[in-house]
Amino acid sequence: MGEFELIRTYFAAAPCAQGGEGIALGIGDDCALLALPAGEQLAVSTDTLVAGVHFADPCDPFLLGQRSLAVAVSDLAAMGAHPLAFTLALTTPSVEADWLQRYAQGLNAMAQSCGVGLVGGDTTRGPLSLTLTVFGRVPAGQALTRSGAQPGDLLCVGGELGNAAGALPLVLGQRTADAAIAEPLLAHYWSPQPQLALGLALRGKATAAMDISDGLLADCGHIAKASAVRLVVERHRLPLSAALLAFVGEDQAHVAALSGGDDYVLAFTLPPSELAPLQADSWPVHVVGRVEAGQGVTLLDGNGQDITPAVRGYQHFRQTP
Ligand SMILES: Nc1ncnc2c1ncn2[C@@H]1O[C@H](COP(=O)(O)OP(=O)(O)O)[C@@H](O)[C@H]1O
Numbered sequence: 001m002g003e004f005e006l007i008r009t010y011f012a013a014a015p016c017a018q019g020g021e022g023i024a025l026g027i028g029d030d031c032a033l034l035a036l037p038a039g040e041q042l043a044v045s046t047d048t049l050v051a052g053v054h055f056a057d058p059c060d061p062f063l064l065g066q067r068s069l070a071v072a073v074s075d076l077a078a079m080g081a082h083p084l085a086f087t088l089a090l091t092t093p094s095v096e097a098d099w100l101q102r103y104a105q106g107l108n109a110m111a112q113s114c115g116v117g118l119v120g121g122d123t124t125r126g127p128l129s130l131t132l133t134v135f136g137r138v139p140a141g142q143a144l145t146r147s148g149a150q151p152g153d154l155l156c157v158g159g160e161l162g163n164a165a166g167a168l169p170l171v172l173g174q175r176t177a178d179a180a181i182a183e184p185l186l187a188h189y190w191s192p193q194p195q196l197a198l199g200l201a202l203r204g205k206a207t208a209a210m211d212i213s214d215g216l217l218a219d220c221g222h223i224a225k226a227s228a229v230r231l232v233v234e235r236h237r238l239p240l241s242a243a244l245l246a247f248v249g250e251d252q253a254h255v256a257a258l259s260g261g262d263d264y265v266l267a268f269t270l271p272p273s274e275l276a277p278l279q280a281d282s283w284p285v286h287v288v289g290r291v292e293a294g295q296g297v298t299l300l301d302g303n304g305q306d307i308t309p310a311v312r313g314y315q316h317f318r319q320t321p
């Protein structure tokens with residue numbers, strides 16, 4: 001099977017490639033065309049996943065299909081954008097019909113659950129990697145950026161932290177666990193759920209937001225820098241799952257939640273008056289700290305002692321001392 005038959009069979013024919021809201025022209029021409037309603041801005045984000053770096057290889061291609069789109073769409077959630085479309089650049093060493101079929105099925109499942117259409121991409125031969133670019137729309141001026149956090153705001157997250165990082169030894173086959181522990185952890189690694197509805201609900205309320213990919217401390221550092229404030233994280237407030245605590249114990253659960261990464265839940269800052277209404281509407285909002293004047297990120301233990309670690313999160317090309 002050649003390049004074009006592959007594209008036709010597995011991607012152009014996929015249900016998620018048959019058009020949708022805002023898609024004026026999809027797969028097949030030199031560009032796709034997206035139509036935006038008047039007064040809306042286009043939100044654009046791209047993410048690459050490399051075999052052995054971002055996901056275990058070999059792995060279940062259906063799960064990879066889900067995960068590769070979920071991590072990309074998570075950036076739209078973080079901006080409070082409404083999802084429209086995505087492109088897929090696939091680099092693969094060979095054409096394995098079964099692998100491609102199941103990858104496309106996983107991609108399609110996540111595309112349908114997020115409401116995004118596949119509008120184009122690129123297919124090349126080489127070591128396995130995937131680059132997904134996502135497009136969303138947001139009313140002009142209403143996107144949630146990293147730069148609006150104010151002293152006095154609460155620092156919040158949209159769900160449990162550390163589950164995906166805790167799953168890594170299971171993903172890599174280094175450890176095993178009972179299904180009651182393994183299943184919820186592996187679900188967070190392979191099938192993160194972009195918090196699109198929460199992102200929309202936070203528009204006009206959160207003063208800053210982002211999604212946690214590298215780890216809470218590292219990603220809070222980006223909000224702190226962009227907003228020129230200090231973010232204080234209180235370790236005893238971290239939302240940790242029973243499965244994570246049972247699998248790795250409290251100390252390692254803290255490490256996973258603070259600097260493991262791969263969470264793909266939102267981190268955001270909120271004026272205190274906005275908290276009760278959001279919680280009353282059952283939005284998953286967990287207060288994990290606060291915003292102060294100053295700079296950087298500080299981690300406090302339950303006694304208010306500064307226990308900020310040197311290593312904050314995942315970084316490609318990190319120099320080891
Ligand atoms: N090679 C690059 N060229 C231009 N911009 C880049 C490049 N790599 C990353 N960026 C930009 O730098 C910022 C930080 O990137 P990153 O930490 O990867 O964001 P995210 O966690 O949202 O994926 C983003 O605005 C991203 O678009």
Ligand SMILES: Cc1ncc(C[n+]2csc(CCOP(=O)(O)OP(=O)(O)O)c2C)c(N)n1
Pocket residue numbers: 047048052053054055056057168213214260261262314316
């Ligand atoms: C097999 C495997 N090993 C390690 C990790 C952990 N990991 C790899 S990249 C990464 C951070 C997120 O990737 P990045 O490219 O920085 O995403 P971005 O911040 O751009 O969204 C993490 C936590 C993983 N997901 N899978």
Ligand SMILES: [Mg+2]
Pocket residue numbers: 046047048
């Ligand atoms: Mg990135």
